[in-house]
Amino acid sequence: MFFMPSPIIPSILDFKTTLLSTTGYTAMLTLVVLMFWLYNRNERALLTLGIAGCIAACGTLIAYLPLPIPAWPNLVLDTFLLLLYHPLAVVATRQLLGLRNDWRFHLAMLTIIMLCFVFWAGPGSYTRRVGVTACAHILYWSMIVALLYRGRQWRTMMGYRLGLGLAALTIGVALFRLAMSWLEKGSNFSSVNQLLVMFTSLSLFWLTFCYSLSLLFISYERLLLQVRQQAQQDGLTQLYNHRTFHEQAAAMFSRSRQRGQALALLLIDLDHFKEVNDRYGHQVGDEVLRQLADCLRAESRQGDVLGRHGGEEFVVMLPLASRVEACNVADRLRLAIANLQPRVGELQLSISASIGVACLRPPEHENLASLFLEADLLLYQAKRKGRNRVEIEREPEPEAQH
Numbered sequence: 001m002f003f004m005p006s007p008i009i010p011s012i013l014d015f016k017t018t019l020l021s022t023t024g025y026t027a028m029l030t031l032v033v034l035m036f037w038l039y040n041r042n043e044r045a046l047l048t049l050g051i052a053g054c055i056a057a058c059g060t061l062i063a064y065l066p067l068p069i070p071a072w073p074n075l076v077l078d079t080f081l082l083l084l085y086h087p088l089a090v091v092a093t094r095q096l097l098g099l100r101n102d103w104r105f106h107l108a109m110l111t112i113i114m115l116c117f118v119f120w121a122g123p124g125s126y127t128r129r130v131g132v133t134a135c136a137h138i139l140y141w142s143m144i145v146a147l148l149y150r151g152r153q154w155r156t157m158m159g160y161r162l163g164l165g166l167a168a169l170t171i172g173v174a175l176f177r178l179a180m181s182w183l184e185k186g187s188n189f190s191s192v193n194q195l196l197v198m199f200t201s202l203s204l205f206w207l208t209f210c211y212s213l214s215l216l217f218i219s220y221e222r223l224l225l226q227v228r229q230q231a232q233q234d235g236l237t238q239l240y241n242h243r244t245f246h247e248q249a250a251a252m253f254s255r256s257r258q259r260g261q262a263l264a265l266l267l268i269d270l271d272h273f274k275e276v277n278d279r280y281g282h283q284v285g286d287e288v289l290r291q292l293a294d295c296l297r298a299e300s301r302q303g304d305v306l307g308r309h310g311g312e313e314f315v316v317m318l319p320l321a322s323r324v325e326a327c328n329v330a331d332r333l334r335l336a337i338a339n340l341q342p343r344v345g346e347l348q349l350s351i352s353a354s355i356g357v358a359c360l361r362p363p364e365h366e367n368l369a370s371l372f373l374e375a376d377l378l379l380y381q382a383k384r385k386g387r388n389r390v391e392i393e394r395e396p397e398p399e400a401q402h
């Protein structure tokens with residue numbers, strides 16, 4: 001990341017011009033990151049990256065501006081400011097993953113790196129200076145790769161893949177620089193290698209700053225995911241809300257009808273829930289509903305679709321479930337609810353539910369509404385027959401009176 005101007009480097013790679021444009025891009029990127037942080041202040045990683053960007057921009061400016069300090073302290077200060085970006089990138093990544101940061105560790109590492117830079121490399125050895133900064137890159141970016149790998153539950157997100165790719169590339173380029181500094185005999189690079197050092201230095205700069213973009217991307221993707229989840233879920237139980245459940249159920253219904261596959265719909269309604277609310281209050285009632293949702297989640301198979309239909313009514317769609325299977329699942333759920341005995345503070349309650357089960361019969365069920373109607377009638381039948389039971393077969397209508 002540190003350039004030694006050389007007369008052989010063509011004007012297109014003019015040292016100061018490159019630094020000036022790099023400073024401009026860094027400042028612009030930093031501004032974007034800080035704007036996003038202002039928009040979502042919970043994302044402290046963006047603030048850290050913004051601070052890191054400001055410091056790095058100062059680092060490049062110091063190399064550009066004729067400061068009234070000697071060249072060597074100027075280079076040390078410039079190096080220090082530019083190197084600060086990397087531990088801050090580690091800190092930002094940890095913040096993004098919700099992990100704690102150990103500032104003393106970062107301070108100690110940076111101190112060791114700077115001591116190596118000043119005393120082991122010193123003003124006389126350009127190759128050693130490149131070696132030290134390459135090692136710093138490898139160290140910090142390996143940490144970032146390890147961190148991103150730990151956050152692989154979000155591996156489907158573009159930002160994670162991008163961040164991981166950029167971090168891996170950064171390590172690759174830094175390894176190349178380390179090898180160059182190692183293989184070079186003298187304290188300065190040959191003319192051709194100087195050009196390579198400059199190219200790799202610039203690419204490191206761009207790669208690491210693009211990493212800020214990838215973190216921004218991750219933060220944005222997570223925000224989108226959160227908003228989408230909130231729009232799809234019921235706030236109390238985190239099950240699908242009425243609208244989303246109906247969308248999913250409608251798609252499942254058409255698929256099953258088209259393919260001639262089995263499908264069952266379970267309508268579950270808590271018995272005498274009004275009494276729970278009236279006797280213990282709405283907050284206790286809410287907690288009971290939450291625990292009931294957890295129970296349904298725990299009892300359901302992968303592929304089953306669960307939703308809160310409204311109030312104390314829940315729905316479960318069972319794809320590929322035959323009539324017997326649906327009846328077994330419904331009875332298992334009924335039993336699980338009866339044994340749940342939700343605990344709310346000191347209270348231990350007893351609850352039960354009635355379940356209506358409608359199984360898809362293509363000629364009779366033309367649309368999802370007809371399946372729901374049947375499940376609703378069966379649920380009503382279960383309530384009528386004493387509650388805490390499963391109904392799957394409609395009773396014959398009472399004979400019309402003559």
Ligand SMILES: Nc1nc2c(ncn2[C@@H]2O[C@H](COP(=O)(O)OP(=O)(O)OP(=O)(O)O)[C@@H](O)[C@H]2O)c(=O)[nH]1
Nearest residue numbers: 269270271272273274275277282283285286311312
């Ligand atoms: N705490 C709480 N109560 C709710 C919520 N949604 C609906 N309820 C309550 O659920 C109760 C439903 O009462 P009813 O429809 O009379 O049914 P029930 O008392 O369960 O009686 P049956 O269904 O006939 O066994 C009402 O007291 C509603 O206030 C909710 O989100 N939280």
